[in-house]
Amino acid sequence: LFSGLSVSAADEISGRGVTPVYLRCSQGHLEWLYPRGALRVLLRLGASGRDFRGCIKASGIFSGAHIFLEGPRSLLPLYPALQDNDGSLQMARCFQSRDGQAALYVEAISSRGVLQRQVVAFSYHLQPLPRGRSYYDPEEDCRPCSPEEMIRLYCTSDFVARGIIIGVFNNEVLARSEVSTRVTAVYRQLQPVFRLRNVTLQTEHSDLETFSFVTNALVDSSSSTGGNTTQNSYMHRYLYGTLYVPIHCGAKHGPGEFIFMGRFILDDPVLTCAPRIEDWLQARRMAAQDGSVQCLLET
Numbered sequence: 001l002f003s004g005l006s007v008s009a010a011d012e013i014s015g016r017g018v019t020p021v022y023l024r025c026s027q028g029h030l031e032w033l034y035p036r037g038a039l040r041v042l043l044r045l046g047a048s049g050r051d052f053r054g055c056i057k058a059s060g061i062f063s064g065a066h067i068f069l070e071g072p073r074s075l076l077p078l079y080p081a082l083q084d085n086d087g088s089l090q091m092a093r094c095f096q097s098r099d100g101q102a103a104l105y106v107e108a109i110s111s112r113g114v115l116q117r118q119v120v121a122f123s124y125h126l127q128p129l130p131r132g133r134s135y136y137d138p139e140e141d142c143r144p145c146s147p148e149e150m151i152r153l154y155c156t157s158d159f160v161a162r163g164i165i166i167g168v169f170n171n172e173v174l175a176r177s178e179v180s181t182r183v184t185a186v187y188r189q190l191q192p193v194f195r196l197r198n199v200t201l202q203t204e205h206s207d208l209e210t211f212s213f214v215t216n217a218l219v220d221s222s223s224s225t226g227g228n229t230t231q232n233s234y235m236h237r238y239l240y241g242t243l244y245v246p247i248h249c250g251a252k253h254g255p256g257e258f259i260f261m262g263r264f265i266l267d268d269p270v271l272t273c274a275p276r277i278e279d280w281l282q283a284r285r286m287a288a289q290d291g292s293v294q295c296l297l298e299t
Contacts, residue, residue, distance in 0.1 A: 043097070058122045
C-alpha cells in the first residue's frame, strides 16, 4: 500500500513533474493524496520477467486524476473520466504486459483556487500467463477443471464451499455474470463471501420435523395443535453468497450440488472451478488411490 505519495517542492509549485513508482507484487493497492503532476507506475511480477495480464479497479473515493496505459506509441486511456453515473468506475480495466512489464501513467487534473482533498486510489492484480504463451486467452477462464486441477484448487483457493446455484444475472455494464449461491458447507474463506440470511418455512407434519444442514441452524419454532396435525413455523439461517464469472463464459443456472472454488481478484470473489459434487467425489477418490492428495479433502 502506497499512501501519501507526493512530488518535490518545486514540482508542487509548478504542478508538473513525473514521479516513478515501482511495484513488484502480484496484487496490491495504491493511494495518492492531493495529486499534483503525474506518476509513472511500473508493474512487474517480481524478478521473474514473466508476461502477465494486469487489471486495475478504481476505489469509490477515486478523484483528481486520469489513468492511462503506456503503449508502444501513445497513451491508452483506462480511466479518462471521473464521473461514475453509469457505474463504470466499478469496472476493472485490464491489459497485457510487454516484455514482462506494464507502465501506468497517472496524471493529476490541475486544480485552481482552494486546495481540495482528493485521493487517487486503485487496486491492481497481475495474473501470470501460462508458460510458453505470450498472449492472454479469454477461453482459459471458461474451460472445465481437470481432476488434477480440482484437487490443487481445493487446497489453494481463497474460498471453497459446497452448495447450489439459485440464479445467474448477467451484468453487461461490468462485463461479468453474478452467480447467486446457497451453500450447505464452507471449508475455507479468507474473506467473508457466504453470509447468513434468515428464511422462514411453514410446514405441516404429524411430528416435529428436524432439518439437518451443515451450516444451517434452527433458531426459532412455534406450533399450534389442531386435530392430528401440527403446523410448524421454522426460522432457518442459510448461507448465501454471490460469485463472479467473466460474462463471455456464459454461466447458466444448473441443477444439483457443486463445489465452489475461487480466489479474490480486486476484492471480488471470482469463481475459478465449480465441479458437480459427483465429479468432485470421483476426483477425490482418484487422488486418494494414486497418493496425489495435497491437503485434507472434505465434502
